[in-house]
Amino acid sequence: MAGEKAGAREAGVLVSSFLHLMISQLATRVISFLLNVLIDRRLNAAEIGLSAVQFPLITTTIFMISREGFRRGCIRSDLGDNPHQSAAARVVSVAWLSVPVGLLVTCATVGTILWWQQLPVADVRTQALLVLGVAAGVELLSEPLYILAQCLLLLRVRVVIETLATLGKSLVTYALLLQGIGKAGGLVFAYAQLTYALVLLVGYWGYFLSRARRRETTGASVPLLPSRPKGGPLLDPSLLRVCGAFSWQSVEKLALAEGEKFVLVLSGSQHNQGVYGIVEKLGSLVVRSVLQPFEESAFTMFSKAASSANKKDDDAQKPDVRGVERVLLLAIKGVSLLGLVFVAFGPPYSYTLLRLLYGRDKSDSEAPTALACYCLYVMVMALNGITESFLHATASERGLAWNNVALVVFSVCHVALSVALVQARGTTGLILANVCNMTLRITYSMVFILRYFKGSPTFSIRRAVPSIRVIGTFIAAALTAHWAEVTFLDHDRFYTSAATYIMVGGACFVGVLGAIYTAERSFFSEIASLRRGSSASIGDAATGVGVVDGDKKRT
Structure with missing residues (x-):
């Protein structure tokens, strides 16, 4: 048992932490998205491609190669709610390796692009790439504390910091475009990325330094810099091997996750x-x-x-x-x-x-x-x-x-x-x-x-597959929506015809929600019980309650 x-x-923490992350990020992303719509209306296709494809591809390349393996490897370490200093030191020391590795990857990536495109030093595109590289370096300085926050399950801290960083990035982009500053060569997007990195740096370091001051008197402070655990090496060999495996895997995942963008940029x-x-x-x-x-x-x-x-x-x-x-x-x-x-x-x-x-x-x-x-x-x-x-x-x-x-x-x-x-x-x-x-x-x-x-x-x-009733309702809703598009939507009289079309879709969506609620009640009961951290809900697994019971009720 x-x-x-x-x-x-763990399931209760998963549901609770996910809800905190989702609600915060959804609100943040909606605001940022609306700002991005206003931004994109001021950009042509080439400028949108620069801001949404080329620059993100550069930063993603840097971060996936340099830090993703350390994130995956270190987060697998179980520190618990009240970690010993030696356990935390073991993770923090290895996490700090992501900084020098990341700086080397940043220099190599930016240098390769400048060489490949044969850009002169005075070119505005060169300036944009250099600012983007500085932004990546600044963000890497907060990486060890991000990993520590994840290991300690300080998910609300991450939510607040990343919310502020994302909003700051969008606001800086829109403000600079309104003033006509840095649009040439994508410099405005590089400045926005630097803003994002600075907020992360100040946020994580500010939180952990204040936390360290509060806990100094109790002796329960967690080390923030590399330190040798008692009776162990500075860098734990087993943790290094796991991080190394994930780092190599991150290079492969880069090609998998971003390979299409490389193809799009090159061809x-x-x-x-x-x-x-x-x-x-x-x-x-x-x-x-x-x-x-x-x-x-x-x-x-x-x-x-x-x-x-x-x-x-x-x-x-x-x-x-x-x-x-x-x-x-x-x-x-x-x-x-x-x-x-x-x-x-x-x-x-x-x-x-x-x-x-x-x-x-x-x-x-x-x-x-x-x-x-x-x-x-x-x-x-x-x-x-x-x-x-x-x-x-x-x-x-x-x-x-x-x-x-x-x-x-x-x-x-x-x-x-x-x-x-x-x-x-x-x-x-x-x-x-x-x-x-x-x-x-x-x-x-x-x-x-x-x-x-x-x-x-x-x-x-x-047990993980939605019920037949739910799947059938989705199919019916999709067919109805396609029929309504052909029947009601007129591109020349768009706004008047779209109102009717959207109402049909809304009615279909309500029908889908009703089918999900009636056919998957056990699923929602499981989610609610896990959010409360109820151990009894897991004990029902062997007796066929919850998700198992959902299979019996399928039609």
């Missing part, structure tokens, strides 16, 4: 980059506000729950995985329901959304078709985020090594498919290549999950 109770505690037109930038900004509102915090919270909690499950019960010789099993199945079902909403309503309403936000010039382009495909991409991203987080949190070093091999194969296939589909279908082809890539990764993770729970008598992936 110890594993079940631990799983309940796509500026128009395609602009279209992709618009579509990704719309999609990222969901990805970064809902899916990303959920994935990060899930990885943290899977790591803690698996660590608890691996501790032997008094009356058992095998790890009790029922707690982590329950968390995983609920998470998969949750993102599946969210993904179905986008698959059902996204394609028929893509044109309407783009027309309302960006005007007819952008909605009459390839963007609606690309956005419709992106809605399918959102669903597979959601499923991959949860399944891959579980793999990374629970796999052994050997399992991670095999995952790295698989990612290399997927990366090669992804890049080759992206090149072919970009030439054939432009931005839409690029998104379809991403869908294929995510499907391969989901398949690999699901094979791992099935093997992990092979000995569990209660595990069944069917």
Whole structure:
């Protein structure tokens, strides 16, 4: 029962932390998104491509190579609520390696771009790249404290700091554009990124320094700088190996996650980059506000729950995985329901959304078709985020090594498919290549999950699948929305016809919500009980209550 109770505690933290992250990030992203819409109305396709594709690709390259492995590896360490100084020192010392590694990667990345493009020193694009490099260096200085905050489950601290940073970045961008400052060469976007980095630096260091002063008298302060744990080396060899495995994997994931952008920058037109930038900004509102915090919270909690499950019960010789099993199945079902909403309503309403936000010039382009495909991409991203987080949190070093091999194969296939589909279908082809890539990764993770729970008598992936009634309602809603688009929507009389069309979609959405509520009541009961940290809810797993009971009620 110890594993079940631990799983309940971790699940409760998962739900609570995810809700805090989601609500805060959703509010922040909505405000930032509205500001970005105002910003994009002032930009042409080439400038949108620069701000949404080229510059983010540079920063993502730097951070995924330099810090992602340290994040994954260090967060797997279980510090608990009141960590010993030696345990915290072990994590902090290794986390600080991300700073020099990141600075080297930053210099190499910026230098390579300047050499590749043969830009003169006085060119405004050179200045923008240098400011972007400085911003990356500043952000890296806050990385060890970000890792420490995640290990200590200080998720509200992260929410506040990242909220302020994101809002500051958007406000600086809009203010500079209004004043006409730095638009040439994308300098305005580099200044905005520097603002974001400075807020992170001040926020994390300010919090932990004030926390250290409060705890100095009790002797419970956590080290913020590298220090040698008692009786151990400065850098823990086992933790370094795990971080190294994740770092190598991050390089492969960079090609997988951002390979399409490399293809787009190298072989796509500026128009395609602009279209992709618009579509990704719309999609990222969901990805970064809902899916990303959920994935990060899930990885943290899977790591803690698996660590608890691996501790032997008094009356058992095998790890009790029922707690982590329950968390995983609920998470998969949750993102599946969210993904179905986008698959059902996204394609028929893509044109309407783009027309309302960006005007007819952008909605009459390839963007609606690309956005419709992106809605399918959102669903597979959601499923991959949860399944891959579980793999990374629970796999052994050997399992991670095999995952790295698989990612290399997927990366090669992804890049080759992206090149072919970009030439054939432009931005839409690029998104379809991403869908294929995510499907391969989901398949690999699901094979791992099935093997992990092979000995569990209660595990069944069917428990994570929405009921037949819910799926049927989604299909009916999607068909109705497509019919309404053909019947009511008139591009020349857009605003009058769109009102009727949107009302039909709203009625369909209400019907879907009703079907989910009636057919998946046990799912919502599980979420509510886990949020309260109720250990009794996990104990029901063996008797068929909750998600299992949901299977019995399906029609």
